[in-house]
Amino acid sequence: MMSLAARYTSTDWMRREQEGLWPRAWLLVGLSLDVARPGQRMRFDIGTESLIVARDAAGVLRAFFNVCPHRGHRLCSERLGHGRLRCPYHHWQFALSGKLHARPDSDHFTARPDLTPIRCAEAAGLVWVCMDAQAPPLVEWLGPVLSWLLPYQAEAMSLTDEVTLPTAANWKLTLDANNEHYHLHTIHPQLLDMIDDTAVTTERASPHGRMCVPVGVASQRRGGEPAGPERSAAQRIRLKGQGIDVSGLSDAQLVENQMLYVFPNLQLNCYPDRLQIFRHRPHASDPARGYFDRIVLTASADAVPRRKTRHRLLDAKTGSLGAVIDADLVAVRSVQRGLSSRGFQGPCLGASESLIAMMHDVLTEWLG
Ligand code: FES
Ligand SMILES: [Fe+2]
Incomplete structure (x- = not known):
């Protein structure tokens, strides 16, 4: 079996993905x-x-x-x-x-x-x-992901941002960076005032999965306390006031980000009033390069969902996706180089990185 590290660096593995992964998945x-x-x-x-x-x-x-x-x-x-x-x-x-x-x-x-x-x-x-x-029909393929996604009514949202950033990293590295919350307090400390990274739950529904991340509260690392029911109630009133239908969302969903991971390369970040899609695409010939697409849909009182902006292709060297994602990109570029080191034995994954481990298990099943 090819080492997990080589899956990010080798052209042989990239070819296996071209033949056995992209043509088989929805x-x-x-x-x-x-x-x-x-x-x-x-x-x-x-x-x-x-x-x-x-x-x-x-x-x-x-x-x-x-x-x-x-x-x-x-x-x-x-x-x-x-x-x-x-x-x-x-x-x-x-x-x-x-x-x-x-x-x-x-x-x-x-x-x-x-x-x-x-x-x-x-x-x-x-x-x-x-x-x-x-392959099975789409609905069957998506399985529980669809029931997690439908309450947000993405089909009624308008497109408010769509960008592509060419990256100096394998597509799986930008994916991994968003499939775990372990690095939030280390390289995104500014988020700890509005995300409780200590109360994230991760669920596997192989080949897919999800993370539920409490938002709008400070991390318990910073002395924050879990949100009470009054915060959900206030959110419901606020969003209703904006003409947004949140009737399908539970109290918990009103105060969290549900990150739905859809195998192989997609993350649907669901918030009560928007959907932020991350898609990670392979380069055609270089395993050490990829494309990071970010598509943002926003709920509004519009009768018909509309495209409100054009796609932007960012410059690989100077393009920015904001301080948080830029910090992820600095990290994954370094990891891309480190994965080629003879001294690297392969990733050592912890409980909060279980979606990364699951993805590799599925890749092993599919591609050997
Ligand atoms: S018309 Fe398309 S290749 Fe000739
Ligand atoms: Fe990150």
């Missing part, structure tokens, strides 16, 4: 609000693959590999677009049903290939794809 592509109307489409890149999700003229959501069946040119370069796809190379055109619509000198050809479809589905206002015909 992956979050984007938001339903971006493909709500017929003709809308979006592109999604994961490692060496690029995919397209589109709402066809009949209103059916479809997904395809982003590759032209003529000679293999990438069909679509826009993140978000509208209408028929036209390959830049020889101008073959495809309807969003995936059917070849037109091509120059069509009578020169005997075959009429269409786009190669893949599975797609929506849940909680999010769009997902899976390249594996044998």
Whole structure:
């Protein structure tokens, strides 16, 4: 078995993920609000693959590999677009049903290939794809995650921020940094006035999991005390006053952040009035690089959820995601280098890092 450290550094392991992980799991592509109307489409890149999700003229959501069946040119370069796809190379055109619509000198050809479809589905206002015909349906795959997520009504939220930061770290390292709370008091001490890191609960629902983090109270390391029921009641009144429907949330959910980990590369940070999505994507060829996507949805009294901002691609060297995440990135860059040391024996994981251990157990099961 390959060492856990090598899973973050070796191109051999990266290839195993390309062949046995990304094509087998359900992956979050984007938001339903971006493909709500017929003709809308979006592109999604994961490692060496690029995919397209589109709402066809009949209103059916479809997904395809982003590759032209003529000679293999990438069909679509826009993140978000509208209408028929036209390959830049020889101008073959495809309807969003995936059917070849037109091509120059069509009578020169005997075959009429269409786009190669893949599975797609929506849940909680999010769009997902899976390249594996044998995988279970999305709802079954998500299992308890869906019941944890649904009360927040993400499908009614609007998009208020969407950024991608290229990182000098394997995708699993930025994931790990957000799958444990052990480092909160060490590298994010400023958070201890508003997070009780001593009262976090971690639950495994393999391959997924969650952490429930009390927010709005000081850490017991700082003399804070657990919130009483009056704080939940006050939150409920405040959010209702803003026109936000929190009727599905429990008293505990009103005063905590539920971090839902969806195997392999997704974290849904649920708050009563917003959803902060972290997605960690692999680089196409370098295991020591990755992409960190942060997508923020905010509850509002809007009748229809809307995209209120455009995607931003940050500069790998100068881009910032705020003091907290920047501190994580400094740490993971150092860990990326340390994992290659001959002197490193592999991670020594404690109870508060159990989601990291679980992820590796699942990877062992899937990839050996
Ligand atoms: S490769 Fe797309 S039209 Fe030729
Ligand atoms: Fe952190």
